[in-house]
Amino acid sequence: MYETCYMKVYSFVMTLAGNRETAQEITQDTFFKAMTSKQPFRGEAQQLSWLCAIAKNLYTDELRRNSRNGGEIPEATPDDSKDLEQSLTDKDQCFLIHRALHELEEPYKEVFQLRVFGELSFSQIASIFGKTESWARVTYHRARMKLKERLDENEK
Structure with missing residues (x-):
């Protein structure tokens, strides 16, 4: 678990x-x-x-x-330094990113989460998967590219 x-x-x-x-x-x-x-x-x-x-x-x-x-x-309300419209835009963008990440296939999804949210090094990610550090770097790069493609598609 x-x-x-x-x-x-x-x-x-x-x-x-x-x-x-x-x-x-x-x-x-x-x-x-x-x-x-x-x-x-x-x-x-x-x-x-x-x-x-x-x-x-x-x-x-x-x-x-x-x-x-x-x-x-x-506070659950937006910062005074930001206007309400910008805050809503940020939340919408954040939702789109999380949705695209959720739809990402494995191992890209897990490698991306370990790198970004878990703040693990490529060597640590490689050891988790039993792969090389180069594999971890390439997989992370591909995950970023796939996320970017999906986000670009949503903007159209």
């Missing part, structure tokens, strides 16, 4: 938190809670949905804890 869902849960939490350290901590706590929970996965929903629900609850708890300790809860 950890190997198949870690990057997806981390990406979800990263979207919520916008902070790498917080996202890593909450993702680790999510898997710890899932493994030690008195109420194990019952199969009523997809495993990823269950994990993301746990992660969202942990993130909400973190926000509450920060607000009690004098920290501020991030």
